[in-house]
Amino acid sequence: MDFSELIRSRYSVRAYKQDPVEDDKLNRVLEAARLAPTAANRQPFKIIVINTRGREKELNRVYSGEWFAQAPIVICVCVIPQIGWTRSFDAKNHCDVDAAIVMDHLILAAANEGLGTCWIGAFDPAAAREVLHLPDELEPVVFTPLGYSADQPRVKKRKELAELVQYQ
Numbered sequence: 001m002d003f004s005e006l007i008r009s010r011y012s013v014r015a016y017k018q019d020p021v022e023d024d025k026l027n028r029v030l031e032a033a034r035l036a037p038t039a040a041n042r043q044p045f046k047i048i049v050i051n052t053r054g055r056e057k058e059l060n061r062v063y064s065g066e067w068f069a070q071a072p073i074v075i076c077v078c079v080i081p082q083i084g085w086t087r088s089f090d091a092k093n094h095c096d097v098d099a100a101i102v103m104d105h106l107i108l109a110a111a112n113e114g115l116g117t118c119w120i121g122a123f124d125p126a127a128a129r130e131v132l133h134l135p136d137e138l139e140p141v142v143f144t145p146l147g148y149s150a151d152q153p154r155v156k157k158r159k160e161l162a163e164l165v166q167y168q
């Protein structure tokens with residue numbers, strides 16, 4: 001898909017079909033995430049791919065939206081803060097920035113494959129740790145379902161550029 005068209009057409013999908021995601025599509029989506037830039041190229045992340053069938057109940061402990069585990073796949077991007085790049089001036093760890101770029105590559109690649117996603121930040125981190133059996137060094141940052149949309153795109157509501165951009 002043309003890049004501008006891809007950016008315009010992607011939307012948060014909050015209803016999914018149960019149709020499986022083809023392995024080749026999943027692999028291209030994961031490959032796009034792998035190629036995401038990270039601070040100092042530290043690549044301090046892990047991508048957890050969860051097959052939802054039979055795990056719907058426990059996944060809904062992580063995020064209660066009934067559509068969350070409707071898709072055949074749920075993906076979690078986790079970071080390993082100990083290996084993330086830290087800015088020397090103020091010690092700001094850039095792991096979360098890295099995770100956001102990884103997930104953005106992933107969701108745009110998914111849209112390019114005709115697959116739906118939805119950023120999920122409002123999950124319960126303690127439940128995520130339990131359900132995904134995460135070791136202490138891994139921190140879950142963002143989830144998304146991955147599957148075919150049973151939803152409709154909405155009109156994008158965005159602030160005007162003049163409100164968002166300041167030229168100096």
Ligand SMILES: Cc1cc2nc3c(=O)[nH]c(=O)nc-3n(C[C@H](O)[C@H](O)[C@H](O)COP(=O)(O)O)c2cc1C
Nearest residue numbers: 010011012013014065118119120121122123154156
């Ligand atoms: C960091 C982040 C966290 C988000 N968390 C949630 C969430 O927990 N639940 C949800 O339904 N949508 C969530 N969203 C989706 C936003 O609500 C959505 O992207 C925004 O309203 C714009 O709509 P669009 O994605 O359809 O263009 C999140 C988006 C971002 C970027």
